[in-house]
Amino acid sequence: MTINYDGRRFRALNGGDGVCAQYNQRGDLVWSEFEGGHVRRGTVIGTCDADGVLRFAYTMVLQTGEVIAGHSTNWPQRVGGTLVLREVWERYGEHAATGVSYLEEIPR
Template sequence: MIDYDGRKFRKAGDGAAAVAVYRQEDDVVWAEFAGGEVRRGAIAGTQRENGVLHLGYTVVLATGEVICGHTVNTPEVAEDGHLRLREVWERYGPHAATGVSYLDEVS
């Protein structure tokens, strides 16, 4: 298992994106974040033995829109040696969507 506790991640390629500091207790992983277009966000879920995270999320945007969904994050090692999380996500509600994005570990 990967120890995610204390690791920081932000959306890949977006230096202004919110930084989430992950916390972990046993297989439970969670984080809160704010910044950029995000007024407040939270994730919580579990880590599987292979380091993959299964998370639910809720985000309040600067516009006041609330977004909820689920994501499966698969860890990869980036060129610089830091972790990169490949997110396969699904958003629920009136703006339902699916996609793939990346989170990069930051120092």
């Protein structure tokens, strides 16, 4: 699945808690800034392969002041016509955790 992520916006599946990210892409480099809900500010940066799979490093500061860092791999899929990213993530440090999240594209 060839995907250009430039200008696309994503949020947690079914609306989540208000965090919204707008992606930018130049060649295989993809990055985004995000905020909303429990996140004061966050960033992701990484690469996109020929199948549209994203490999990111991320950092964010929560409303509580906690600083979170980690990495994720996101696989694109179509669900009812909507682009959805299946995000497998890992956090480092004192907030270490792993999980799976789903991000849906916000229609323009």
